[in-house]
Amino acid sequence: MKTDPAGVLTGAHYLDGDFACGEGAMAAGCRFVAGYPITPSTEVVERISRRFPMMGGTFIQMEDELASMAAVVGASWTGTKCLTVTSGPGFSLMMENIGLAAMMETPCVVVDVQRGGPSTGLPTMVGQADMMQARWGSHGDYELIALCPQSPQEAFDLMIDAFNLSEIYRIPVMFMMDECVGHMTEKVVIPEADQIEIVPRKLTSQTPEEFLPYRVNGGYVPEFARAGDGYRFHTTGLTHNEHGYPVMSAECQEQNVRRLIYKIRDNADQIVRFEDDGVDGADIVLVTYGITARVAQMAMEMAREQGVKVGMMRLIIAWPFPEKRIKELAGKIKAFVVPEVNYGQMVLEVQRCAEGLAPAVLVSHGGGGVHEPETIVEAIMGAAK
């Protein structure tokens, strides 16, 4: 369906990534945001808190990120689309209730504008070191989706996708910005509301007598009932059966958690998203995401001038990871080069999926800045030998 025009600021704007991200959320139909201030993400909620009262949205500044994430999960059970926004230290605190959202199958979006870490790290400076935390940060087994915008325009566009994916799969979706993308200002074109397709919360058509909150009839995603519509359902973070009742057994665990995992794994081909640039026939393939993709672009052009056949695969969705594509490329190329603003996170996935058919060379930057293109060129030249 088309989105609510009230949230759409149609036109060409000059916006930073954080503001564009906030505009994307409002355009996607988000009407509840709970957050706690943290650099470099705060501008997202500042933007939203200024515009929300004019579109029927509620923002609340909570006492911490534990509360922010809990409030978002609670509010999502009313059918209202929900968002929270943070950076590394707050992301760590949110992990508890991100796990709850995964277990209760609650649609919501979590923005992490990544800064240097660990701990308080570099509050005002860039990092990309939360990528593994986004995937594995809460305890136990679960799967989710993580997107990585590389520009303010993408911060807007991908936010719509993030909300839609959270609705389709009933999962928390991680929106992995970084400080550079969050704070860079560029042209952002926001379309007319009738050009923005959104996935509304799909409410069950069953009666309260027939309805079971976690019955899937062989499918992956259960139907949803809102709190307050007379369904009187029960949901829990405990392992539960299709009634939403806790059952402490290996059988119920298998039935419950297997579906949480496989609703993403079995649909990974539809979810996985990347962008190729000159990958066919390349000897070297750069695997990049976020701000680093833009630095790597220049490095790729420099290496091409020196006669190296180099292409780039940019991750738009980092989780689920494009396993098949990496394996397919690994059989054809000399090496992958993976620049990241961390000491090696997504490179581990490239290595895993390449299964030894091609090496994956890490070009690390510890954070607080981005790579010099020359550093990446050097790695490309080394790998091409």
Added chain:
Amino acid sequence: MSTVSEQTAVESTESKVEHPIAPYLRMDRMPHIWCPTCGIGTVVKCYATALGEAGVDLDKVAIVSGIGCTGRVAGYMNLDAFHTTHGRAIPFATGLKLGRPELLVTVFSGDGDLVGIGGNHFIHTARRNMDLLVILVNNFIYGMTGGQNAPTTPLTAKTSTMPYGNFENPFNLPHLAASCGASYVARWTCLHTRRLTKSFKEALGRKGFRFIEVIAPCSTLYARLNRLGTGFELMRFYHDNAEIRHDADLNDVAIDFQGKIVCGKFVDEERPTFIDLMHAHYERTLGDKYRPMPPEGGWIHE
């Protein structure tokens, strides 16, 4: 023969008569997990009775619990019910209320959950006067994990992690709630079923942050570790030591080990809630441009 026919008669009568609070419970989940003589069931009975007496639309009532023995209450209530993470019932409930303001949201959890791990949320939500009824069952101990020290354990009481007696000062919860801005504050014990029910019913009709502490026996752990006797003896203790003082100075209602338990309704003031203040402020500052979230929520549908 007569014995058999008597039994049959009793059974057939039982099958016809439903417990008065059965419609409020998920009878398909009975029996519950609570120990014999635990006080939580009594509090549930009083709450369910109050829901009936208050005449609220049960389809619009949501209940949220955290983790622990009392954390299981949401799981037994035949309402929209949420069994959430440890300590986060109050912020979860805040989201539910703000996401669909017409809901009547009750938080039902224990002392360790609400004022131990969840203490920060408790004070801030009271400060906001968020529209939630918060029922805290205080058994002075972490029951589900085996009797560890709680932020409510009275001084000198023995717990499994303070085997030589507790030396940490406990919270005085009515004082804490009132000083943070709660608009309704009461305390009862599990013995005061009539007053407790009345208090629940009254609080269901109020707005803002309504806090009701219920002192409940834990004979399996607290009483056993402290050699306080059987469930019956615990109730007799409440009978002999609870003192109703509605006008008590809240500085004086802290609970000492086996000391007086001051009960009553301590605060009942109408004050604007978070939602009232938000509407009034935006109406004043934004005028006609303000578009509040509709009572049924900010959801977008076809």
